Amino acid sequence: xxxxxxxxxxxxxxxxxxxxxxxxxxxxxxxxxxxxxxxxxxxxxxxxxxxxxxxxxxxxxxxxxxxxxxxxxxxxxxxxxxxxxxxxxxxxxx
Amino acid sequence: xxxxxxxxxxxxxxxxxxxxxxxxxxxxxxxxxxxxxxxxxxxxxxxxxxxxxxxxxxxxxxxxxxxxxxxxxxxxxxxxxxxxxxxxxxxxxxxxxxxxxxxxxxxxxxxxxxxxxxxxxxxxxxxxxxxxxxxxxxxxxxxxxxxxxxxxxxxxxxxxxxxxxxxxxxxxxxxxxxxxxxxxxxxxxxxxxxxxxxxxxxxxxxxxxxxxxxxxxxxxxxxxxxxxxxxxxxxxxxxxxxxxxxxxxxxxxxxxxxxxxxxxxxxxxxxxxxxxxxxxxxxxxxxxxxxxxxxxxxxxxxxxxxxxxx
Ligand SMILES: [Fe+2]
Ligand SMILES: [Fe+2]
Numbered sequence: 001x002x003x004x005x006x007x008x009x010x011x012x013x014x015x016x017x018x019x020x021x022x023x024x025x026x027x028x029x030x031x032x033x034x035x036x037x038x039x040x041x042x043x044x045x046x047x048x049x050x051x052x053x054x055x056x057x058x059x060x061x062x063x064x065x066x067x068x069x070x071x072x073x074x075x076x077x078x079x080x081x082x083x084x085x086x087x088x089x090x091x092x093x094x
Numbered sequence: 095x096x097x098x099x100x101x102x103x104x105x106x107x108x109x110x111x112x113x114x115x116x117x118x119x120x121x122x123x124x125x126x127x128x129x130x131x132x133x134x135x136x137x138x139x140x141x142x143x144x145x146x147x148x149x150x151x152x153x154x155x156x157x158x159x160x161x162x163x164x165x166x167x168x169x170x171x172x173x174x175x176x177x178x179x180x181x182x183x184x185x186x187x188x189x190x191x192x193x194x195x196x197x198x199x200x201x202x203x204x205x206x207x208x209x210x211x212x213x214x215x216x217x218x219x220x221x222x223x224x225x226x227x228x229x230x231x232x233x234x235x236x237x238x239x240x241x242x243x244x245x246x247x248x249x250x251x252x253x254x255x256x257x258x259x260x261x262x263x264x265x266x267x268x269x270x271x272x273x274x275x276x277x278x279x280x281x282x283x284x285x286x287x288x289x290x291x292x293x294x295x296x297x298x299x300x301x302x303x304x305x306x307x308x309x310x311x312x313x314x315x316x317x318x319x320x321x322x323x324x325x326x327x328x329x330x331x332x333x334x335x336x337x338x339x340x341x342x343x344x345x346x347x348x349x350x351x352x353x354x355x356x357x358x359x360x361x362x363x364x365x366x367x368x369x370x371x372x373x374x375x376x377x378x379x380x381x382x383x384x385x386x387x388x389x390x391x392x393x394x395x396x397x398x399x400x401x402x403x404x
Contacts, residue, residue: 047253050249066249
């Protein structure tokens, strides 16, 4: 499902921050990551960096990723597959 | 179908084409058999081994300063004795949680591999090892639940494995060994400080005693796996695996700096504090000390080049 409403400033800022962090932490020689680009399959993000991404999402969104203080129950890799998906899953919903 | 129905039994017999199982019974390699004997001798009841007091850390820290992630930051300097004791309790619970989650992954992976041909001759010992890791997880979770509001969540995520099985197996066993060696260093630092809470020291001591056997097994087993892989993989491949393992060690140790801990201890700017902690000299020197032994071993195995070992 595509959300065609224009990005708010908050949304653009968060996505840019995540992209910047990924670029700083990936071993790939790339300068840009499209917000709908698969960062998991292409191993732009690997399993070792994953924990740090969680902390970044928490810091930017101001709330814990594991909503009920549980482990990653109920979350799947698809929730982290693209920058857009991360926004939709962890920032957008109230 | 009743169990004494001859027809029913016959229908469950393997087809005639299945070769008869004539292989001789597996014997454990001598080193593993010795570890099995030592394991039997050390057998304990996890539900009785620790006398859990009402509370811990009332008049002692639960970790020495050196193991507290923010020891080298202004936020730590600003804490009074009671504040440091409280922080050390949550830091200790986080250390136990990180270890618990690592052991959880190890047990899951071992359970999946235990009777595969590559480890079948060690299987008896590996069953005992799983039992011991489960006991450790029990003790760590009891501590966290009784005194610190629960186990800190696991933010690791099982990525689908890629690469040939010999490599993913090697990485799996190597990660377990590296975790055991790094935490052995931390366990010993706690036990070696008589000012630390006695219940906490007891748990760390139990862990040291059991892990000595696991580390002995893990080193010998990893040596075998590397030797086998080296027959088909080039030196470059071994170094790439080593580089990954090196990052694994860093990431595992960085998990000891947890913003949730700082929030629980009432500290501000928890995420910035983590960055500050990880950049501090105190944390860097702790990481170096906790990994020096493992780096030496990885170098000896050809997984880390001499110039990367420092
Ligand atoms: Fe353990
Ligand atoms: Fe162990």
